[in-house]
Amino acid sequence: xxxxxxxxxxxxxxxxxxxxxxxxxxxxxxxxxxxxxxxxxxxxxxxxxxxxxxxxxxxxxxxxxxxxxxxxxxxxxxxxxxxxxxxxxxxxxxxxxxxxxxxxxxxxxxxxxxxxxxxxxxxxxxxxxxxxxxxxxxxxxxxxxxxxxxxxxxxxxxxxxxxxxxxxxxxxxxxxxxxxxxxxxxxxxxxxxxxxxxxxxxxxxxxxxxxxxxxxxxxxxxxxxxxxxxxxxxxxxxxxxxxxxxxxxxxxxxxxxxxxxxxxxxxxxxxxxxxxxxxxxxxxxxxxxxxxxxxxxxxxxxxxxxxxxxxxxxxxxxxxxxxxxxxxxxxxxxxxxxxxxxxxxxxxxxxxxxxxxxxxxxxxxxxxxxxxxxxxxxxxxxxxxxx
Amino acid sequence: xxxxxxxxxxxxxxxxxxxxxxxxxxxxxxxxxxxxxxxxxxxxxxxxxxxxxxxxxxxxxxxxxxxxxxxxxxxxxxxxxxxxxxxxxxxxxxxxxxxxxxxxxxxxxxxxxxxxxxxxxxxxxxxxxxxxxxxxxxxxxxxxxxxxxxxxxxxxxxxxxxxxxxxxxxxxxxxxxxxxxxxxxxxxxxxxxxxxxxxxxxxxxxxx
Numbered sequence: 159x160x161x162x163x164x165x166x167x168x169x170x171x172x173x174x175x176x177x178x179x180x181x182x183x184x185x186x187x188x189x190x191x192x193x194x195x196x197x198x199x200x201x202x203x204x205x206x207x208x209x210x211x212x213x214x215x216x217x218x219x220x221x222x223x224x225x226x227x228x229x230x231x232x233x234x235x236x237x238x239x240x241x242x243x244x245x246x247x248x249x250x251x252x253x254x255x256x257x258x259x260x261x262x263x264x265x266x267x268x269x270x271x272x273x274x275x276x277x278x279x280x281x282x283x284x285x286x287x288x289x290x291x292x293x294x295x296x297x298x299x300x301x302x303x304x305x306x307x308x309x310x311x312x313x314x315x316x317x318x319x320x321x322x323x324x325x326x327x328x329x330x331x332x333x334x335x336x337x338x339x340x341x342x343x344x345x346x347x348x349x350x351x352x353x354x355x356x357x358x359x360x361x362x363x364x365x366x367x368x369x370x371x372x373x374x375x376x377x378x379x380x381x382x383x384x385x386x387x388x389x390x391x392x393x394x395x396x397x398x399x400x401x402x403x404x405x406x407x408x409x410x411x412x413x414x415x416x417x418x419x420x421x422x423x424x425x426x427x428x429x430x431x432x433x434x435x436x437x438x439x440x441x442x443x444x445x446x447x448x449x450x451x452x453x454x455x456x457x458x459x460x461x462x463x464x465x466x467x468x469x470x471x472x473x474x475x476x477x478x479x480x481x482x483x484x485x486x487x488x489x490x491x492x493x494x495x496x497x498x499x500x501x502x503x504x505x506x507x508x509x510x511x512x513x514x515x516x517x518x519x520x521x522x523x524x525x526x527x528x529x530x531x532x533x534x535x536x537x538x539x540x541x542x543x544x545x
Numbered sequence: 546x547x548x549x550x551x552x553x554x555x556x557x558x559x560x561x562x563x564x565x566x567x568x569x570x571x572x573x574x575x576x577x578x579x580x581x582x583x584x585x586x587x588x589x590x591x592x593x594x595x596x597x598x599x600x601x602x603x604x605x606x607x608x609x610x611x612x613x614x615x616x617x618x619x620x621x622x623x624x625x626x627x628x629x630x631x632x633x634x635x636x637x638x639x640x641x642x643x644x645x646x647x648x649x650x651x652x653x654x655x656x657x658x659x660x661x662x663x664x665x666x667x668x669x670x671x672x673x674x675x676x677x678x679x680x681x682x683x684x685x686x687x688x689x690x691x692x693x694x695x696x697x698x699x700x701x702x703x704x705x706x707x708x709x710x711x712x713x714x715x716x717x718x719x720x721x722x723x724x725x726x727x728x729x730x731x732x733x734x735x736x737x738x739x740x741x742x743x744x745x746x747x748x749x750x751x752x753x
Contacts, residue, residue: 471612492614493624501594504614505603525604533610 164235165201165226165243165250170266172197173303183261183296189286193275196300197222197266198258201242202250204306209334209538211306212248212531213297214238214257215314215321217516218387218444219436221265224257225250240520247524252535253310258300260293260321262444264437267296270369271437282439283369290317290451294324301332310535312470313337313527315516316483317444320451323491327453330469335534337527339475340516342487343461343494344452349482352390353445356383360438369439380438381429388428393479393512397421461494471501473530475523477515478508503530557662558584560720560742561634564660565589569631572656574618574648575638578602579611586611619643622651630656637662637686637740641695650712653747658717662742665721667701667735686739702735709745718744 176182176192183191199222204211214224216237225242227235242248248255259267262285270285277284301309312333314322319341326336345353363379365371392400401421405411408418417423454461472495476488485506495502507522509515516523558581565571567589573582576595579602585591595613597603606613619642633656639645640663652659664686665671671682681691689696700708702721709716721738723730730738 496614496624496629497626499629501612502614503603503607503612504616505600505607506615508600522600522604526607529604529607529610 163243163245164239167229168199168201168223168226168236170197170199170222170228172266173300175299175303183292183299185286185292186289187286191261191268191286191288191292194261194268194296194299195266195272196258196261196268196296198256198300199223199226199236200257201225201255202253204254204304207539207542208306209308209310209542210252210535211254211256211304211309213301213309213312213325213333214242214248214255215297215312215318216257216260217314217316217318218448219432219441220259220318221263222257222259222267223265224255238517241523241527247520247527248313248531249528253531256300256304256306258297260317260444261296262288262293262440262447264440269437270439270443285439285443287446287450288443289447290320290324291328293447294321294328297321297325298329298332307332309333310538311335311337311531313339314341315339316341316513317448319483320448320453323453324451326468326470326472327464330467333470334538335473335530336468336470337473337475337530338488338491339523340477340480340483340488340513341491342483343454343464343491345448346482346484346487349390350449352386352482353449356386357442357445359383359386360441363438366438369442371438375433376438377433380433380436380441381426383441384432384436385425385429388425390482391513393481393510395479395510396512396514399510400424461490462497465491465494465500466498468495468498468500471534472503473526474502474504475516475526476504476506477511477513477519478506479510480513480515482513557636557722557740557742560722561636561660561662562588564718564742564744565591565632568592570629572596572625572630572633574633574635574652576602576606576611576613579606579609579613581634581636582606582611583609618648621647622655625655627654628657632656632658632660634660635662637664640664640698640700642698645698646708646712649708649714650747653712653714653745657746657748659714659745659747660742661745662740663702663705664696664699664740665702665735665738666699667703668739669736670739672736684739702738702741705741705743709743712747714745714747716743716745718742 173196176194183194223236225236225239244251259265261267262269270281274281312322312325319338322338359382360379363376365374366376404420412418454464457463474488476485492504509519511518569591571591571593573595576597582593582595596616633652642648674682721730721734721741723737
């Protein structure tokens with residue numbers, strides 16, 4: 159079921175590196191990962207100058223399928239379909255869009271549920287603890303594989319935004335521009351705390367079995383982790399508007415502990431849907447990567463100094479009701495960039511949707527991103543013409 | 546003809562553009578839809594950035610390719626280092642911030658020169674309304690009633706000059722103009738100019 163404004167049917171691709179005789183992926187923890195598979199999708203066409211490539215980076219539980227449909231019978235399009243396609247913010251008529259699944263995930267790229275080439279068994283908890291910088295390092299290998307020397311833009315929200323910021327300082331020459339949405343330079347103690355409770359829910363599920371579960375997955379724990387996390391993606395106001403204190407099918411309280419309120423049914427539904435598509439061990443690893451993320455740690459917390467190497471021009475976007483990755487977090491980024499006289503556009507979009515707004519406020523995002531990208535593309539094309 | 550254009554485009558914007566040399570680094574506070582910065586970028590090839598409070602206007606700026614940061618002037622300019630800019634511009638907004646003195650001092654810190662277009666409460670039409678009707682003035686430049694006006698810190702040109710000397714800021718340039726005729730405005734600015742563009746600096750003039 160494809161819609162007219164959709165990019166249509168897309169096929170995921172795989173890139174494998176770090177096999178025998180090739181350079182492995184060196185991780186922050188000191189270990190090596192090999193071989194590494196990266197699942198990715200591309201949309202649009204890379205132009206002759208190779209200056210129209212845009213990398214999109216997904217959030218915690220996202221995947222490489224950012225737009226279009228995998229088959230004609232596919233009911234749902236990719237996770238950011240409203241933003242990527244012909245005539246959309248990331249206009250596939252103009253730009254070549256790449257989205258890859260971050261390592262540590264469970265949607266095609268190497269992660270804890272992948273088979274360890276040495277033991278022929280799933281890694282599970284023997285998988286090395288990865289960081290946001292490791293994910294970026296793997297994406298950089300994909301970039302080389304695609305023969306792209308500079309992205310026109312790297313864009314991402316939430317955990318994707320963390321990676322986008324990491325790109326800007328680890329590979330400052332690799333991006334004309336950086337689009338960082340609803341993100342932060344370090345996860346707040348509140349964020350770490352929620353991640354901890356989520357992981358505790360998974361690890362205290364008897365099915366988890368120290369990560370060595372097979373068919374009996376720790377569904378209950380993973381669903382609880384998701385329900386908890388989902389609350390942090392909403393706002394008090396959006397929950398009030400969406401559910402209020404409304405009851406489910408019945409007219410009165412049940413006077414028991416089953417689902418009475420609509421909000422309870424909603425969360426349960428979210429938890430259930432999540433376990434169908436996501437893996438518990440991956441959830442542990444990826445939330446840990448977010449906990450460890452602290453862009454300025456290497457400079458003893460001096461963000462101004464960390465951002466001094468960034469060369470791209472930035473578009474930073476936050477949402478007024480986001481309390482997980484608050485506008486204050488984004489303002490810190492803007493402040494650090496300004497201290498270095500780095501070009502930055504910042505908008506705090508008025509929204510009541512909380513952190514989820516980055517997937518919902520597509521109209522304002524489209525306006526900001528399409529105009530910002532147009533200018534960067536024009537600049538980049540002018541430079542190419544003159545050189 | 547000139548008056549018409551001036552009225553249509555807010556004449557002080559043109560005065561401001563005249564004051565800015567090519568390739569200057571410019572910060573425009575309360576930059577609105579980015580019109581001034583866009584003109585400066587096109588005409589003077591400046592490197593500019595704006596601060597704006599309204600989301601809709603930010604979208605307009607981005608459409609024009611004008612770099613802009615969403616912010617509130619009442620939060621100060623701490624994000625900018627000293628002397629980051631050659632010019633810091635504030636057009637007709639000083640009277641509506643919480644603390645005009647603090648903002649003016651901050652502008653002097655981050656910019657080598659400060660350009661302010663200032664609404665003059667000492668303008669004779671305002672004086673007459675207070676004098677003869679005994680009511681708070683309502684004019685073209687100050688169209689609000691006292692109870693819903695955003696302009697909470699109205700002052701005269703003399704008041705502004707006193708503030709500048711209190712803050713140890715020097716007035717380099719003073720361009721008064723009236724609503725229609727500029728001659729009386731030049732002769733007696735505090736009486737006959739409705740707005741006045743000032744270029745000032747917090748640095749010793751010999752360093753400029």
